[in-house]
Amino acid sequence: MSAQPTIECVQGDIAQQPDMDAVVNAANADLTIGGGVAGALHRAAGPGLEEECRPMAPIRPGQAVISGAHNLPNRHVIHCLGPVYGVDEPADELLASCYREALRLAEDKGLSSIAFPSLSTGAFGYPMPEATRIALDTVIQASRGSHSLRHIRFVLFSEEAVRVHQEILGSLQEP
Template identity: 45%
Template sequence: MSKILIEKGDITKLACDCIVNAANKTLLGGGGVDGAIHRAAGPQLLDECKTLNGCRTGEAKITKGYNLKAKHVIHTVGPIYSGAENDREMLASCYEKSLELAKKHNIKSIAFPAISTGIYGYPKEEAAKIALETIYKWIDSSNYEIDIILMCFDSETQNIYEKYIKKENN
């Protein structure tokens, strides 16, 4: 049975099969979690990302983890929040496409940051609802067992996720 866990800390230090990078469209590093993952993984990550020809919003691509404890990094590009209906669809797609890639590569544990809630300005509460709704829907329909870690950078995000996680999960 799949499990969803909520943790607070540094996603780059997590020992799991895969961490998800909230990347920009170039996949060449940036600020926030993206920059932290690139710094921790080392220059080989940038070299591999250069071969991927970027990534569209709502899509996902996979690389090796290099110097990270995680074996893989799934890079997904969240929407820059504008309040439009397709923001919701694009954010949900980030989680869905990342989980599909994890399944395709037989990944058994994956950690997500709070995609688009940093510089991209997505309201944390709405983003958490979308993330959990999408993850639960995917688990119910995928017939694949995976441990999903929602890695929170701060207590505010952790508290929001804990408010919306299904109680029967624990």
């Protein structure tokens, strides 16, 4: 019987998670350098990340692909295209798919740890509380039968985002 992975929420820089096997990129469809998380990860990884991703693009909302981490302190980057809120529908299902697909790719590679940003809540406009509930509920459900994953971290930009994530995580983990 596999144990439920530890889930934690911290404030920090997604590009500085050296104890995680994989980090998740809030990617754009072309898997190129962008703003926010995609910009931070691509700048830290170096130009090889964009070169490796070029043949995998474009990806669709809800889809995830995996690459090497290049100059990042991780083994892999999992690139997810979250939905643009109010544009890509059904947004809740597409957002949940990002998290499920990222966990599936991590499990397929036998990874023990993964760090997520808060997908779709920046430039894509998804309201933080709603996106957080979908993210955490999906991660809890999808990681239940995990064979390799032991540690899931949400790396968040602000104290407020950490507070929202911890509150919702607490409510979902109550017996």
